[in-house]
Amino acid sequence: MRIKLAAMFAVGIALSLTLSSPSRAAERPNVIVIMADDLGYGDLSCYGATELQTPNIDKLAAGGLRFTEGYCSASTCTPTRFSFLTGMYAFRQPGAGIAPPNATSLIKPGTETIASLLSKAGYKTGVVGKWHLGLGEGEGPDWNGLLKPGPLEIGFDYCYLLPTTNDRVPSVYVENHRVVDLDPNDPLWVGRKKPSEDHPTGIDPEVRKTLKMDWSHGHNNTVHNGIGRIGFYTGGQKARWRDEDLADAWVDKSVEFIESNKDEPFFLFFASHDLHVPRMPHERFQGKTKLGFRGDAIVQLDWCVGELTKTLDRLKLSENTLIVFCSDNGPVLDDGYKDGAIEQLGKHKPAGVYRGGKYSIYEGGTRTPFITYWPGTIKPGQSDRVVCTVDLPASMAALVNQPLEGQACPDSFNVLPALLGKSDAEGRDHLLQQPNKGPTLALRVGDWKVLSYASAKPHKRLTYAKGEGKYELYHLVDDPAEKNNLVKKHPEKLKELLEQLEAIKAAGHSRPGI
Incomplete structure (x- = not known):
């Protein structure tokens, strides 16, 4: 009798847990923020583009909420990424302009971030892709040692990074605290000046003749993968990547992160880099559009989004995952390289009807595609509420009932009802x-x-x-x-x-x- 009672009790507990799990899951959905780079309001077919198609992002827009007044907080990358993570306008932080190659960590340990808030709520947190917020402290990053502080000191459990940007050195991956595949016998050096008189640069006439992509202004220091970069570096030959392979690396590492954390709530910051110069998409995407490499890079970005959503579908996580799709700033055409972005533009309007783009405070600089997608929770439609990337920390904290204490996230508004498409929801008033x-x-x-x-x-x-x-x-x-x-x-x-x-x-x- 005792055995039967014990068995019935165990079955009852199991049944109770099974029945309660959907409600518990609904309280703590997975969160994926996909931040495109230099993507304009008019760059997607779901936002009116007619010269190329973005079916995977369009699927998010069709099945979720497409915002017509969604913003990033700045029209350049480092400030937007800083404010997205910290919930603070970047102009308040000294030194929060576009980070140079040897920049140290801009966000100091102990700063409340979207990652630390979700970590406190029991989430596994990861960032994959472009960082550009500095690594290390003191006189500069220790490229041959531990690169800390960094993402792991501000709430992330895992990171796989492009440490700066594609047009800045060093051209290596960073996983957690170290450069990936770095040979200690071939140390990495990064600096502001030529390490030697014979160091080849993109400004040298003979070297310039050999470039696979010529520069139009700047971007003519160290040459890597046939492309001139900002800054100087030597060594680390085994650690260096090809521009063409970056998107595949981001997708592979993101899929690994999702698979490793599929049984618990997770937060993934997928920091795309496709449209940022030098635009050098993988060979399988080159020539896919009539807009040149910039258009091809948009198609590659769309493929990345599709790979993430397919992974969620395969793991049966889609209905328990909130996806936020956004951009770090508006579009730019010639941003330092001769890649045909202007010459092959045709009828395409990267910023849509809006004036300006990257670097400007006109609408084209900060009004970008902004989509929220959560099957079964967000009703498909369009929203004219004003929302911004700086609001994501406070909004995600509200999603998981995590309080904001003291001065944390000082400019982040809780616009969660608007992000979820609630009929009576208000966006920002300013x-x-x-x-x-x-x-x-x-x-x-x-x-x-x-x-x-x-x-x-x-x-x-x-x-x-x-x-x-x-x-x-x-x-x-x-x-x-x-x-x-x-x-x-x-x-x-x-x-x-x-x-x-x-x-x-x-x-x-x-x-x-x-």
């Missing part, structure tokens, strides 16, 4: 936008937007020409392309918004509840 770093900033409040520059002097950038004057004012509903500067017609609105911008800067935070 949003600050920046280029690489301050003091140039823009502030959107409702349908109004003010641009505040450091100087009234007109100047040109790679993707846009600044208008006249120190300030610009636009009403986005009537003028989404920001063509009609209303500074003279609405001086009171200009004054109101500039005062609000200064108040946000001075407060040191903008998150409600602090």
